Amino acid sequence: MNVEKIMQKLEQKNPGEVEFLQAVREVLESIEEVVNENPQFEAANIIERITEPDRIFTFKVQWVDDKGNVHVNRGYRVQFNNAIGPYKGGLRFHPSVTLSILKFLGFEQIFKNSLTTLPMGGAKGGSDFDPKGKSNAEIMRFCQAFMLELWKHIGADVDVPAGDIGVGGREIGFLYGMFKKLAGEHNGVLTGKGRNWGGSLVRPEATGFGNVFFAQEMLKTRGQSFAGKTVAISGFGNVAWGAAIKATQLGAKVLTISGPDGYIYDPDGISGEKIDYMLELRASNNDVVKPYSYEFPNAQFHQGKKPWEVKVDIALPCATQNELNGSDAKTLVANGCICVSEGANMPCTPEAMEVFLENKILYAPGKASNAGGVGTSGLEQSQNAMKLSWSEKEVEEKLHQIMVNIHESCVKYGKEEDGFVNYVKGANIAGFMKVANAMLDQGVF
Numbered sequence: 001m002n003v004e005k006i007m008q009k010l011e012q013k014n015p016g017e018v019e020f021l022q023a024v025r026e027v028l029e030s031i032e033e034v035v036n037e038n039p040q041f042e043a044a045n046i047i048e049r050i051t052e053p054d055r056i057f058t059f060k061v062q063w064v065d066d067k068g069n070v071h072v073n074r075g076y077r078v079q080f081n082n083a084i085g086p087y088k089g090g091l092r093f094h095p096s097v098t099l100s101i102l103k104f105l106g107f108e109q110i111f112k113n114s115l116t117t118l119p120m121g122g123a124k125g126g127s128d129f130d131p132k133g134k135s136n137a138e139i140m141r142f143c144q145a146f147m148l149e150l151w152k153h154i155g156a157d158v159d160v161p162a163g164d165i166g167v168g169g170r171e172i173g174f175l176y177g178m179f180k181k182l183a184g185e186h187n188g189v190l191t192g193k194g195r196n197w198g199g200s201l202v203r204p205e206a207t208g209f210g211n212v213f214f215a216q217e218m219l220k221t222r223g224q225s226f227a228g229k230t231v232a233i234s235g236f237g238n239v240a241w242g243a244a245i246k247a248t249q250l251g252a253k254v255l256t257i258s259g260p261d262g263y264i265y266d267p268d269g270i271s272g273e274k275i276d277y278m279l280e281l282r283a284s285n286n287d288v289v290k291p292y293s294y295e296f297p298n299a300q301f302h303q304g305k306k307p308w309e310v311k312v313d314i315a316l317p318c319a320t321q322n323e324l325n326g327s328d329a330k331t332l333v334a335n336g337c338i339c340v341s342e343g344a345n346m347p348c349t350p351e352a353m354e355v356f357l358e359n360k361i362l363y364a365p366g367k368a369s370n371a372g373g374v375g376t377s378g379l380e381q382s383q384n385a386m387k388l389s390w391s392e393k394e395v396e397e398k399l400h401q402i403m404v405n406i407h408e409s410c411v412k413y414g415k416e417e418d419g420f421v422n423y424v425k426g427a428n429i430a431g432f433m434k435v436a437n438a439m440l441d442q443g444v445f
Contacts (some may be wrong), residue, residue: 001035003028006047017100019321023053023107023346026353026365029427034413044444046436053080053106056099059149063142066135070233070371075146077125079159080106083438085119088158088374092126093142093171101321102126105164105345109374111431112367115406118378123159125150131166132287143174151179156187157383162377163192165320168238169204188384191377200380201392203373206399208242208343210372211316213403213405216250217381218362221411221421224338227251232312233270234258235319236278236289239343239370243316244275256307258319259289263307266292266299311335318343326351333359342366353424358419368427375402406430 007025014020028047035041057077064070066132076099089109092102110122129142154161163172172192176189180186193199210227210273219225229252233240236257244254250378252270257278261394277295281288288412293301308315308328313339317324321344329352332340342348346366348356356363383389390398413433414426416420 001032001042001047001085004059006051009408010051014100014103017062017103019104020100020107020348021351023104026350026424027107027111027428027432030425031432034429034433042438044440046439049439050081050110050432051107053078053103054082055079056103057153058099061129061142061149063138063145065138065217069173071160073127073129073142075125075127075149076102076152077153077159077161078102078106078123079153080122080124081110081435082121083112083435083442085121086155087123087159088120088162088377089123089125090111090162091167091171091175092124092164093129093131093166094126095128095130097126104321106343108367110435111428112371113374113378114431114434115368115409115427116371116375116378116402117405118375119400120160120374120378123161124164125161126164126167129166131171136170137330139171140174143171144178147154147175147178147182151182153191154179154242155183156189156381160188160285160377160381161190164373165237168192169194169199184209184222188381191380193224193380198380198384200376200383200395201390202395202399203376203380204238205245206376207239207370207373208244208318209246209396210399210403211239211243211245211318211341211343211369211377212250213372213400214364214407215314215316215339217404217407218339218341218421218423222362225250226314229253229313230311230314231314232256232307232310233306233318233343234263234323234347235344236284237318239318239373240316241275241282242342243318244270244278247314247316248275252314255312256310257289257292258307259287261288261290262303262305263300264289264292264301265307265310266296268296268298282401305317307435308332312337314339314341316341316343317347319347320344321346322349324348324352326355328352329355333361339364340364340434343368343370345370357424359424362423364410364423365427367431368410368423371395372399372403375399
């Protein structure tokens with residue numbers, strides 16, 4: 001396998017899709033050796049097949065605001081690969097949504113879902129609709145219009161969407177209500193549902209919890225733990241919320257959260273009522289964190305800056321793609337950071353990743369460390385299929401075990417001769433091998 005030759009062909013085929021091409025390159029560079037050792041993959045043209053989505057749906061979403069004005073947005077669903085199970089992946093409602101971003105997320109989802117060991121394929125979808133500043137009625141009408149176009153392409157055994165940026169419990173409720181009306185079925189076609197109508201306990205905080213569980217396993221390899229450590233977290237949505245809760249429970253002090261306006265540094269630690277206030281901010285449809293500094297006067301707001309300049313032991317980027325660059329990575333390393341675990345999808349740039357690996361930092365890519373969200377979505381699907389509801393303790397134990405298993409897979413394929421674990425390589429190879437072998441078993445169709 002020649003990575004550069006493949007990338008050149010992909011660049012010609014997918015011009016301008018920067019995020020998608022970045023995600024593919026990272027995987028291909030990690031799996032090059034194992035692909036070359038397994039000629040059956042090249043004979044079956046697995047690489048070209050796995051980098052091309054099975055199908056992409058693009059559709060017009062027409063909705064009416066509270067003043068009677070008609071709006072048009074664009075909706076997408078990228079069904080990337082279903083070799084090991086029904087398509088599974090979130091829906092993102094945000095003005096930044098493009099086909100490139102959704103293809104990158106769907107491609108990552110293939111391997112992330114594979115790592116969970118649950119039978120789930122990879123997909124992603126969403127719209128350039130912005131929920132910010134919209135009334136509940138407007139969001140409901142948009143979700144109903146979106147589902148009117150999507151419903152015929154999804155199903156509990158076909159494609160199971162979930163939430164993502166801009167799509168929380170409220171949006172999932174409106175989407176599910178419309179699907180149920182159109183399909184005439186009450187099944188587990190969406191995850192992240194309300195607890196009183198098929199949702200799973202622990203799902204809202206699962207991605208953050210899983211990220212911390214994974215970081216905990218990495219720290220154990222060096223005889224360390226979260227106890228007494230300082231932590232920088234970016235973002236202030238569900239992932240950051242879950243990560244802050246679990247890191248605090250394990251004895252760490254969370255010093256930062258962030259938004260597009262800047263970051264909050266709280267020397268007293270972000271815990272208890274402060275974590276609850278994070279949720280209030282997010283639920284207000286306001287995506288800025290500055291109000292936190294009014295509510296808690298000891299906290300400092302740093303406008304237009306990122307939290308990676310703060311001296312911490314552990315960094316958990318939980319906001320969005322490419323938010324931590326090479327310069328940020330060098331600052332973290334210089335300040336003594338020993339562990340970076342991605343809670344978002346591809347939040348570290350390739351340059352940042354290179355800095356962490358060169359300095360032998362414990363570094364986990366999102367497809368491994370933030371798989372707790374989709375893992376718990378898989379657990380929600382299982383509960384729906386069995387018409388059961390597990391306790392919070394049962395779900396968290398299962399989530400914890402999923403993250404431990406993912407860590408073991410990464411170590412198996414990523415441990416180098418000097419004992420250093422390259423989690424990027426380990427995650428990519430472990431995720432790829434399962435999917436590639438499933439594709440071989442099922443033939444070309």
